[in-house]
Amino acid sequence: MRHRGITINGIGAVTGDLMSAADAIRAGHYSAQQSQRNHQDSLAVAPECTGPELAIRAGRQALRGFHRRLDLHLHATIHDPGLDFWSPNCFVADQLGVDTTMTLAVNGMSNSMVAGLELATNVLKGQPGQAALLTAGDTFHTPLFDRWQTDPGITYGDAGAAVLLQRDSGNDAVAELISTASCAQPQLEGLHRGNTGWYNGNTYRRPIQLRQRKARWLATHDGPGSLETLNAAAVSTVVKQALYDAEIELDDLRYLLCPHYGAPLTHRHCLAPLGIPEERSSTFLASRYGHMGACDQIVGLHHLLTRRLVAAGDHIALLGIGVGMTWTAAILRITTN
Secondary structure, eight states, X not given: OBOOXXXXXXXXXXXXXXXXXXXXXXXXXXXXXXXXXXXXXXXXXXXXOOHHHHHXXXXXXXXXXXXXXXXEEEEEOSSOOSSSSSOHHHHHHHHHTOOBSOEEEOOOGGGHHHHHHHHHHXXXXXXXXXXXXXEEEEOOOTTTOXXXXXXXXXXXXXXXXXXXXXXXXXXXXXXXXXXXXXXXXXXXXXXGTTTOOOOTTOSOOOOOOHHHHHHHHHHTTTHXXXXXXXXXXXXXXXXXXXXXXXXXXXXXXXXXXXXXXXXXXXXXXXXXXXXXOGGGBSHHHHHHHOBOXXXXXXXXXXXXXXXXXXXXXXXXXXXXXXXXXXEEEXXXXXXXX
């Protein structure tokens, strides 16, 4: 889908303090073999924060200098917002002090922010001058979630991220959203459910064991090979469609910002299907921060912009992959130096 006049006019990113893999190994949380295999050097850890609190801090950065009404606020938390039966999106909007027509939670899991760009853009096409804020935030604390061991090949970091989108307001924009493309394969939802039973009102929540859930599902669905084939096809489909709509080629991309998996998974699930080398990807950030839920791509974009690793005219692709499963690609053109 081609977009015109949609720009990113604010961006924010907050990460936890870095805990080294070496410290985790000494504490018995991780192994030297896992660290070496996954190229994991450290993780972002915010032990005293919740995801919504980190999202608020990122949102304040994105809204700096913006004093108008928002037409839409979308918020994503993929894990535990800190409280059950509660509205974290309204909390974030209230704490940011925004005047918004609507605030909603988005549950696209790790694809929430990239898919949210597409959702928000369709709202902003209504009339000139509209604005939308996207926020996300997650923390992965024990005992419910073991950030080092719960998910094979992936370690989880704590972060908040935010993006301010506007229509026909490019004067102070940092990037233009040129195109997006999405697809879904909901028949894969069982990969992260396995044969785990429902809570059914049980107040005790066992620690999440994604490793076991995935193994049980894969054992009855032709193993990991079939999943990787489906994922490769979906990644290629959304990225190539977004590139086609943007009227550029894969070689025109300066960076691909993808989910922050461990190195083997990132290569198989994101880079190999597209033929993108590591040096044009966000793998260097994955090894530093870990997988930060829906925040990965925006943290990556914030890193590139604030460190001036991109320049006006550069094209960036954001690739989102969400549990369930869904895929979204977004093509940006940098408009600031």
